[in-house]
Amino acid sequence: MAVTELSDPALGDCLDTRSGIAVREDTGGHIGVIDLPKVPLNRGEHYKILAILQRSDGDGAYRPPVLLGSLRGGRITETRSRTGVPRVMLALTAFLVAVIVGQFAVAVLERPPTPLDCAEGALRVIGSSAFEPVIRDAAAQYGRRCHGTTFSFEFAGTERGLDRLAQAGPDAGLIAIGDGPKGPGYPALRERALALAVYGVFVHRDLGITDLTVAQVRDLYQGRITNWRTLGGPDLPVVLIDRTPGSGSRVIFEQALLGGEQPPRPHRSCTAIKDTAGTYCDVPVTEDMHQAVAEIPGAIGYGELAEARRAGMAVLTLDGVAPDRTAAIAGRYPFRGVEYAYTHGDPPAGSPAASFLHYLTAGLGTEVLRAHGNEPCAGGRLEPGRCAPTG
Incomplete structure (x- = not known):
């Protein structure tokens, strides 16, 4: 007390x-x-x-x-x-808890509003198999942001994609991806440069070859060097793996390293020559190129750099320069090319094609392109004229 x-x-x-x-x-x-x-x-x-x-x-x-x-x-x-606790405080606490629970339920159950640059509808992307992983990844990232677009794909090669697009007419639901410019045969198609892509030359891993000059690559594909012993390798015949005519990767390869052309050769299946003395075959898509070079002794091939490395290919340096984005931007690494997106004319504003193209060229899609080892043409790092197949 x-x-x-x-x-x-x-x-x-x-x-x-x-x-x-x-x-x-x-x-x-x-x-x-x-x-x-x-x-x-x-x-x-x-x-x-x-x-x-x-x-x-x-x-x-x-x-x-x-x-x-x-x-x-x-x-x-x-x-x-x-x-x-006083009853008034208990009642107030219960009310506030109810408000918070209600707001959480609305946030979870309510579908977020569609961003202004999204579009609803179906979009089909076709064309270059070399750029397939990049486009699939970009579409997946786009789909997480724009829920109303559904994608389908068919990557069977640049020329087949351009042909399909030209035949389809002004279809807002179709985009073709191509390695290099379309050429004069597709006047109705509208092209947009996406990125400077880096390519690589790779050989069968058992050859032990790690570097070639551009002149040696040219001599190999011109048929002037036919045995790896000439280049310091084992006594094995050279097996040239090529892409079929119409491939955008083949066009870039010929322009960047072969002086624009190589001798005409009849088509031969790489599966058919495995147990023969064949020294040449061609494949329709990038994945088949990786498989053929990995399985056929003495084989040499080429393709998009990031995917070749993911496939475990033995990628060569060229003239002593390792292939990478920085060397390609600087012009020191020669095997590079531009990836394009094509539409039949300009797609209508607000269409899935217009929205996805904007995402790839000016939106977050440029980061997806960069993540796969490419340099976006709209990224600001390329000098004027660098976004071209041969720089």
Whole structure:
């Protein structure tokens, strides 16, 4: 027990230890008693007593404290310590929890609004097999942002893609991807440069060859070098793996390394020459090129650099320069080309084709192109004229 508040400090003299204020225990009833003395109080004066009650023994419910006494011309005000949360606070807390849960449910269940540059509908992408992994990845990233577009693909080669697009007419749901420019045979097609792509020359891993000059590559594909022994390799005949005519990768290869052409050769299946003495075959798509070079002893081939490395091919340096994006941008590495996207005329604004092309050339799709080892033509790092098949 303690006196905690006095309206007038002079009242303290009436409540000191000599005044009779005390705490005692009624031993017979096991009851604690607080004795308060007579204190003269004027109107408006008061004092406060703090009493802390503690059970001494026993259990179960206990009787509440009892106040005995009276005041002349005044009143006794009793205050209690209240534990627990007030009902008003409980109600307010429950209301706020309900609001938060409701907002979370709306955020989870409500479909996010379609971004302004997205479009709904179907889009089919065809053409270059060399750029297939890049386009599939870009389409997947685009689809996470634009939920209303559905994609389908057919990567059977640049020429087949351009032919299909030209025959389809002004179809807003069709885009063709090509390695290099389309040439004069497709006047109705509209081309957009996507990226400077890096290509590589690779050989069968057992050859042990790690570097060739551009002149040596040219001599190999011109038929002037027919045995790897001539280039310091094993005594094995050279087996040239080529892409079929109409391949954009083949066009880039011929322009960048062969001076624009190579001797005409009849088509031969790479599967058919595996157990023969054949020294040449061609394949329709990039994946078949990787397989043929890996399986045929003495084989040499070419293709898009990032995918060749993912396939585990033994990629060569050319004239001592390792193939990479930086060397290609600087012009030190010669085997490079431009990837294009083609439409039949300009696609209508708001169409899936227009939206996806914008994503590839000016949106987040440029980062997908860069992640696959290419340099976007709209990335700002290429000098004017560098976004061309031979620089």
